Amino acid sequence: MLSIENAVQTLKEKNIRLTPQRHELINILSKGNKHWTVEELYQLLNESMPSVSITTVYNNINLFCELGLVKEIQFGEALSKYEWKKEDHYHIVCSECGEMVDVWYPALKEVEVFAQSISKFDISSHNLQFYGTCSNCEQK
Amino acid sequence: MLSIENAVQTLKEKNIRLTPQRHELINILSKGNKHWTVEELYQLLNESMPSVSITTVYNNINLFCELGLVKEIQFGEALSKYEWKKEDHYHIVCSECGEMVDVWYPALKEVEVFAQSISKFDISSHNLQFYGTCSNCEQK
DNA sequence: GTAGATGCAAAACGTTTGCAACCTA
């Protein structure tokens, strides 16, 4: 799990300014071990910085992705979500409400090797998502 | 692999009209064993029916998905693609150009069972995509 | 002081909706 100090260090090394908006966004992302949409991050950021714009959230979440501080999780049906960088894992998504939890399972390297062997692709990564219903939505 | 006759039969059973637009869209989808975006289907349809609207493509591709004639493939970075219904399989996607090929590998049921066991989700399906570079893009 | 960042407004993009005209069964 990436520390705030490491993140700040990365910004400094690349001469990227540590604005209050960035600092607070890093705070939010690194503290909660969750998955957020841009809109959710914008709402949270607004609580402490009412004047922040959603453009700034987009700018910075994309910047953080490029820097490898944040990972974008793309999955069907819904918006992208973002999570603070941690070890590789998979996700379960609720088809009803979009809630998402992590699944730590050994990377399916052998399936990647198989896919590489039967195709003319140079495969660099893979992604596995599970879809289902969370316990909250199950009760309804 | 679903036949045109089966598809037409499904429409008849549900009292869904076989318009020329639908017929031609079924023709395109069922003949080529490919993955198309809505825009690509619209362009192909336009070759034989210049007056067709993209709304009709959306209407019908969604209808076909609901009827189970067509499968929507959602993956990161890009638009949804659609393919004519066939046996379950996974996909490799080129990160450069979006080209997509099928991978026939036994369904990872045991991973689904594991994910179910460690979560409070009722898991109904999963999805595995591989990302890489196709041979065309590799050369560039 | 200055290059980089912010925040507003407008544009862009894919997709959906409302509705009058049309056509399949």
Add this chain to the structure above:
DNA sequence: TAGGTTGCAAACGTTTTGCATCTAC
């Protein structure tokens, strides 16, 4: 002939862009 379907235009929600202002270093 009647309800399903089409195709146009407008609306929608998310994301990107242009740009003047501001600010971290």
